[in-house]
Amino acid sequence: MVVGNRRRQLAVAVAASAALGLAACSGGGGGDGDSVEITFLTQTGGTGPEWAEALIEAFNEEHPEITVTLNTQPGGTEGDNLVKTKLATGEMEDVFTYNSGSLFQAINPDQNLVPLTDEEWADTLIESMVAVVSTDNGIYGAPTGASQAGGILYNIPIYEELGLEVPTSWDDFMANNQAIADAGHTPVIQTYGDTWTSQLFVLGDFANVAAQDPDWAEEYTSNNRRYVDQPALQGFLNQQEVYEAGFFNENFASALFDDGVRMVATGEGAHYPILTGATSTIAQNFPDNLGDVGFFPLPAQDAADTRATIWLPNAAYIPSTTEGEELEAAKLFVAFINSPEGCRLQTEFNVPAGPFATSLCELPSDVPRATQDLQTWVDDELAGPALEFLSPIKGPNLENITVQVGSGISTAEEGAALYDDDVVKQAQQLGLEGW
């Protein structure tokens, strides 16, 4: 391992000096010495590349002397490996976007990234955002979009037809489900064809857990809390209870995320526990129904504990292989992402699914109904970050376990015990104390 690291540093140094040499050449050859070329890496999929192209164009109007080249790569597991490979071989682009939170911690920020604590925008980040893009040595990333929440998207016409109130406690929620089922509608949509969507009952409940036990995440990281115990067990229990009550859509085992979005948008189902990022799919596929979908957090047992669970946005980082003129240009570019023009582009290309993570950007007035609903929870300070932003521990098999619980194959207690076992290996790999 030691040998590996040394070779890696060597490779990084070689690559860096090669880049410097090239830059010096082009500066001398051009004669003006002012033009700088930097590269920008973003993830493919959705509107990411379109946004990046517009961002670069706007940036060039302000800084004609800096040429930015766009590169794209896939996200997901492939993307994670690729980012680590590029950092290890010194081939990372001058500015790149990547997840915040536990994935950010996994790319070894202190060694691989340039700290940006002294930049002007660094003071404007909201507290929970600072926590997920910084280490003890400083802030490393600037947010590149709005946050989103994990909770329940609900169909407003069904609520109006039956005269229901938005529930804040679990019992109210189940009473609403019963009323919806009696009226002949599907109360709760589940889409286990895309297994990741099954985790929302557990992951989206975390702000409620933190409301009852503020130290839960920290204690979990040091192995003093478990999912088999309350309050965390409640997420699994809730999923089991809804399944046993028979409130799911008939094809829950095979339906896909896109089916779920269609059902909640067009009123085929009333509640869909999902990320509010789904509103961009509604905006693309069912623009007329965007106003029919609202949001409320997964209710806690006690209404006083109900909080919205927030997923923080990705961020833009600068790798430590970027130096000299390129580094200055890269810093200007990162700052531009959250400038007034940068904010405008963020909302133009992505339907904002939640509040921004910096005070530099403000939501426009015409955001979707679900985002407005979420905003009121955030404004009332009834919101907290998801567990993956507070603890590096996230077992790889949660989505399979929640499918088991949600299909009646395992009980909530069995599922929670399985998940506790699942995270042990990962915590040991991370070298956390107490595991």
Place this chain on the structure above:
Amino acid sequence: MRNRPREIVLGTVAILASVVVFIVPFVFIFLTAAKTPAEAAEFGFSLPTEWAIWDNLTTVLTVRNNLIVRAFVNSTVITVLSVALMVVLAAMVGYVLQRRRSRWNHVVNFFVLAGLIVPPAVVPTIWVMQGLGLFKTIPGMILIEATFGLSFCILLFRAFVSTIPKELDEAAWIDGAGPLRVFFSVVVPLLRPVMVTVVVVQAVNVFNDFTGPLYFLPGDDNATVQLTLYNFQSQTMSQWNLLFMDILLITIPPLVMYIFFNRQIVAGMTSGAVKG
């Protein structure tokens, strides 16, 4: 004559099975590629209510400054050159390995098998490429693809050369042909069936390779076709109609190849597969 009815039944079953296995998915791809985003997200096996095939085609081709056109050029160059390299090198190595017995054979065989078994390591490979100045270049990618495919090709060629009578070589020797002349004028023409097999198998392999270009050929100028699929897909928002249109475009080259070389492919596979 007695077997006629049974043959007809069997034939019909086979045709029906191939329709279900091959044609139905292809029709599904085609239909989805012709739909609007909302309709495509339903994944229904139905005719589109609104035909958007032309719109989808132009969107896919022009997205990100004609990224996909560029990707097709890159993929074609990489596929053609790396397969040519594999065929030439593997034919030579396979011939020598089969014909000339020496104590080096074991060593060479060991490395050929090692090439099949040992998985490629990404980061050290990149170090080597950086050292040679080949990282992020098309020639570098061609060499990597050729290296990954070479072992398999050598095994095929070696097996096939054993079916060519040694007397042919000897006759050429007696007529005064040198080693190169024997190989190129006598042996190579006889290798044609296995060459077609190698070309088809490796061309499809290289054309469909995803992880190779992902790690060894980053950068949008170097995009290959398989990487473009990710342009239309993400966790919460996917443009299924464009994705399927891209799949349709990417499926066409291998499909055309199979239609034209159908007979040679089958001949090559059966002739090379019998003897070890």
